[in-house]
Amino acid sequence: MADDPQKPPTPPQAAADKPASVPAADAGKAEAPAAPKAPAAPAPKPAAPAAKPAGGAAEHVPKVAAPTGPVEPAPPADAAVPAFITSLQNGVAGSVAQLSLYLGDWTVIVPAPQLIPAMEHLRNAADCAFDYLSDLTATDWPPRPEGRFDVVYMLYSTRLRHRVRVKVKVAEDQPLASVTGVWPAANWLEREVFDMFGVNFTGHPDRRRILMPEDWQGYPQRKDYPLEGPGELLMENPIDWLKLRQAREEMDIE
Numbered sequence: 001m002a003d004d005p006q007k008p009p010t011p012p013q014a015a016a017d018k019p020a021s022v023p024a025a026d027a028g029k030a031e032a033p034a035a036p037k038a039p040a041a042p043a044p045k046p047a048a049p050a051a052k053p054a055g056g057a058a059e060h061v062p063k064v065a066a067p068t069g070p071v072e073p074a075p076p077a078d079a080a081v082p083a084f085i086t087s088l089q090n091g092v093a094g095s096v097a098q099l100s101l102y103l104g105d106w107t108v109i110v111p112a113p114q115l116i117p118a119m120e121h122l123r124n125a126a127d128c129a130f131d132y133l134s135d136l137t138a139t140d141w142p143p144r145p146e147g148r149f150d151v152v153y154m155l156y157s158t159r160l161r162h163r164v165r166v167k168v169k170v171a172e173d174q175p176l177a178s179v180t181g182v183w184p185a186a187n188w189l190e191r192e193v194f195d196m197f198g199v200n201f202t203g204h205p206d207r208r209r210i211l212m213p214e215d216w217q218g219y220p221q222r223k224d225y226p227l228e229g230p231g232e233l234l235m236e237n238p239i240d241w242l243k244l245r246q247a248r249e250e251m252d253i254e
Contacts, residue, residue, distance in 0.1 A: 068143045070150070072109070075101035082106060084128040084157075084164065091121045107165040112176055115168055119182045122155060122164070130155035130164065133179070136189035138197045140223045147171045149199055153179070170199060178204040196221035215245060 075081070079101055085108060089096050095118040098109040110118045122130045135154040142148050147169035156163045170176050178201045179186045190201050191210040198219040201207055208214065218225055 066143050067141065068145075069141045070139070072098060072100040072107065073102050075099055075106075082162065082164075084122065084125070084130075084160075084162065087125050087127045088118060088121055091125060092117045095121070105163070105165060107167060109167045109169070112168050112170055112174065116177050116179070116182070118166070119153070119179050122166070123182055127160075129157045129159050132156045132158055133183035133185050133189075134163075136179075136186055136193065138193045138199055138221075140197060140221065142223055144169075147174065149197060151176060151193065151199060172198070173200055175200050175202045177202055178207075180204060195219070198222065215248065 081099070085096070085099065085106065088108065092114060095110055095114040096108055097111050100107040100109070108118075122128045132155070133153065134156050135152075137152050139150045139152065140148055141150065149170045149172070151168045151170060153166040153168075154163070155166060168176065176199060178190055180190065181203070187205065188210060190199075190204055191207065193199050194201055194204075194207055195209040195211050196219055209216065212220065
């Protein structure tokens with residue numbers, strides 16, 4: 001059959017360059033799937049704890065001895081002693097048992113029998129003029145043989161702008177003179193120290209508890225005060241303790 005004169009012949013080179021069509025069924029097989037990634041290496045396990053002693057014996061921990069008192073660093077050899085301390089040493093014989101200097105603050109440790117003469121000198125002497133008792137407190141050191149309590153007085157001079165800390169060491173039942181006659185502001189402060197520590201202040205105008213009830217047993221700020229309660233009556237039976245308190249109140253009413 002002769003070629004159609006109206007249709008141009010297909011060039012043989014163009015037909016050879018045309019890519020062959022891919023069947024639909026084989027279309028998904030044209031690209032191979034990527035190989036799966038290898039799993040990450042597991043994190044290393046923590047080291048096993050050290051083996052315990054054989055027989056379940058507990059590790060021995062040495063006990064630390066209870067402190068017998070605060071550290072009172074002595075003043076350096078080149079430290080200038082303030083004029084008010086020199087005045088106290090010269091004015092009241094035997095009133096300075098020990099001196100301490102820490103972070104610029106001077107502490108004078110005074111024997112209990114010399115407390116009132118020393119305090120009166122610190123208030124009245126012209127080069128002392130400690131007219132303000134800023135605080136009064138105590139600390140408890142039960143193992144200390146020379147007296148378990150430190151009664152601490154913080155004094156300040158509003159005129160000369162200097163301060164000093166006075167300490168007195170007293171035993172559990174040792175009498176200690178009240179300084180309310182020197183600084184009336186010591187009234188409630190000494191009542192608090194008596195209430196919390198049981199310090200035996202003498203000559204106080206109104207020595208009674210200020211925080212705890214009058215029938216409270218013991219002194220809560222002492223280091224040997226039981227953490228579980230104030231005393232044997234409350235520990236045995238709270239109802240008995242309440243009955244005893246109610247009976248006292250009824251006696252007061254009658």
